[in-house]
Amino acid sequence: MGLLAFGNTGWGDxxxxxxxxxxxxxxxxxxxxxxxxxxxASFKLSKNKILNLIGSFYTTVFRGVPELLVIYLFFFGxxxxxxxxxxxxxxxxxxxxxxxxxxxxxxxxxxxxYSTEVFRGAVQSINKGQFEASExxxxxxxxxxxxxxxxxxxxxxxxxxxxxxxxxxxDTSLISVTGLVEIMRMSYIAAGSTRDPLFFYSFAxxxxxxxxxxSMKLFNKLEQHYNKGY
Amino acid sequence: xxxxxxxxxxPRLLKATKLTIELTSLSLFFGVFVGVFxAILRTSKNKILFFISYYxxxxxxGTPLLVxxxxxxxxxxxVEWIRxxxxxxxxxxxxxxxxxxxxxxxxxxxxxxxxxxxxxxxKGVVEAAESLxxxxxxxxxxxxxxxxxxxxxxxxxxxxILMLKGTSLASTVTLLDLTGVAKHIISTTFRxxxxxxxxxxxxxxxxxxxxxxxxxxxxxxxY
Numbered sequence: 473m474g475l476l477a478f479g480n481t482g483w484g485d486x487x488x489x490x491x492x493x494x495x496x497x498x499x500x501x502x503x504x505x506x507x508x509x510x511x512x513a514s515f516k517l518s519k520n521k522i523l524n525l526i527g528s529f530y531t532t533v534f535r536g537v538p539e540l541l542v543i544y545l546f547f548f549g550x551x552x553x554x555x556x557x558x559x560x561x562x563x564x565x566x567x568x569x570x571x572x573x574x575x576x577x578x579x580x581x582x583x584x585x586y587s588t589e590v591f592r593g594a595v596q597s598i599n600k601g602q603f604e605a606s607e608x609x610x611x612x613x614x615x616x617x618x619x620x621x622x623x624x625x626x627x628x629x630x631x632x633x634x635x636x637x638x639x640x641x642x643d644t645s646l647i648s649v650t651g652l653v654e655i656m657r658m659s660y661i662a663a664g665s666t667r668d669p670l671f672f673y674s675f676a677x678x679x680x681x682x683x684x685x686x687s688m689k690l691f692n693k694l695e696q697h698y699n700k701g702y
Numbered sequence: 703x704x705x706x707x708x709x710x711x712x713p714r715l716l717k718a719t720k721l722t723i724e725l726t727s728l729s730l731f732f733g734v735f736v737g738v739f740x741a742i743l744r745t746s747k748n749k750i751l752f753f754i755s756y757y758x759x760x761x762x763x764g765t766p767l768l769v770x771x772x773x774x775x776x777x778x779x780x781v782e783w784i785r786x787x788x789x790x791x792x793x794x795x796x797x798x799x800x801x802x803x804x805x806x807x808x809x810x811x812x813x814x815x816x817x818x819x820x821x822x823x824x825k826g827v828v829e830a831a832e833s834l835x836x837x838x839x840x841x842x843x844x845x846x847x848x849x850x851x852x853x854x855x856x857x858x859x860x861x862x863i864l865m866l867k868g869t870s871l872a873s874t875v876t877l878l879d880l881t882g883v884a885k886h887i888i889s890t891t892f893r894x895x896x897x898x899x900x901x902x903x904x905x906x907x908x909x910x911x912x913x914x915x916x917x918x919x920x921x922x923x924x925y
Binding site: 532533536537538539540541542544545548549552642643645646648649656659660663668669670673674676677680681684685 | 766767776895902
């Protein structure tokens with residue numbers, strides 16, 4: 473256990489902060505995903521055929537292509553794209569995006585594709601009578617969406633959001649290929665310098681198990697809370 | 703879009719696709735047996751067998767595939783008795799390590815799929831088989847298994863697609879599968895967009911094929 477000591481003699485504090493980094497990236501990614509999902513789910517639910525097509529294209533591509541390939545696209549292509557835009561505005565220097573943003577965006581876009589399907593499914597399962605009721609009550613469209621649809625949708629989507637969160641949390645391990653120091657990357661460094669890969673990768677597995685276990689408990693609590701009235 | 707660039711690198715990507723297909727089909731093939739095996743353990747009344755099966759699927763589904771492949775490829779070589787045993791012939795090769803990791807991973811997910819499929823089998827069907835005088839083995843292979851296969855088709859189709867995407871992690875242990883070659887081309891030519899479009903389309907084509915084959919099977923065995 474000396475290998476896990478805190479301070480200069482062990483890897484305990486390094487792994488602790490790496491775990492926080494994993495949580496931070498996963499949280500950033502899932503919120504970027506929610507944001508994208510709100511847009512693309514409304515595209516998929518709209519009556520406009522072109523918007524439908526855009527929505528389907530997004531979910532098909534990012535659920536059908538390996539996560540690693542998407543990460544490589546953003547890792548190698550991200551700064552190029554931003555420099556291209558900057559050049560239009562007359563800036564010629566080199567711009568590097570940091571590994572955290574690259575990771576959060578690439579995982580976020582993938583996570584968003586899964587969330588889109590979750591949101592769409594939840595909205596579709598809301599009873600049509602609700603729409604009629606709010607029309608009878610004279611609600612404007614905006615109020616109808618924010619006060620009637622979204623709160624109900626979130627409750628219905630919660631079990632699936634929990635699944636997407638677990639997937640997102642596990643996907644963050646892939647960002648280690650870009651050099652962001654999260655659990656996997658830190659274990660890789662520790663394994664390399666102590667020549668004890670078995671111990672450190674197994675410990676990484678334990679950390680991930682702990683995180684998935686904790687989030688499961690948390691989501692169960694949330695589900696209980698929001699299902700009180702039902 | 704630079705068509706010349708694409709046609710120059712397309713043959714290499716296509717060749718790498720062969721390895722991706724190989725890894726996917728081998729892991730899925732072995733994974734089915736692992737999955738059925740642990741699904742049966744899960745229904746057992748023996749507490750130890752139940753716990754083994756429960757924790758197997760819990761651990762492999764609760765950790766990233768990347769950790770699993772790293773433990774097997776980098777970690778197991780550290781254990782002396784493994785290095786001295788016959789297993790070392792397989793475990794020193796990244797190819798067989800990748801297949802082992804993928805098999806165990808897909809086995810865990812499919813054991814859950816098969817378990818729930820077995821659980822949904824109507825009790826009356828099994829009772830009918832018993833009263834017709836079928837023994838346990840026949841009841842399993844002729845009655846329970848075909849029904850369970852039909853039940854698990856949609857979920858298993860998803861698992862096949864997830865496994866196809868999962869094989870991209872083989873590139874992290876030096877294997878040159880489709881993602882591995884794509885990364886190599888990107889890092890030498892710095893043209894991520896073109897390579898992503900080509901490699902991504904190949905993956906999407908394979909996903910599309912799996913999706914439709916499963917749909918056909920569902921129709922064929924549907925009732």
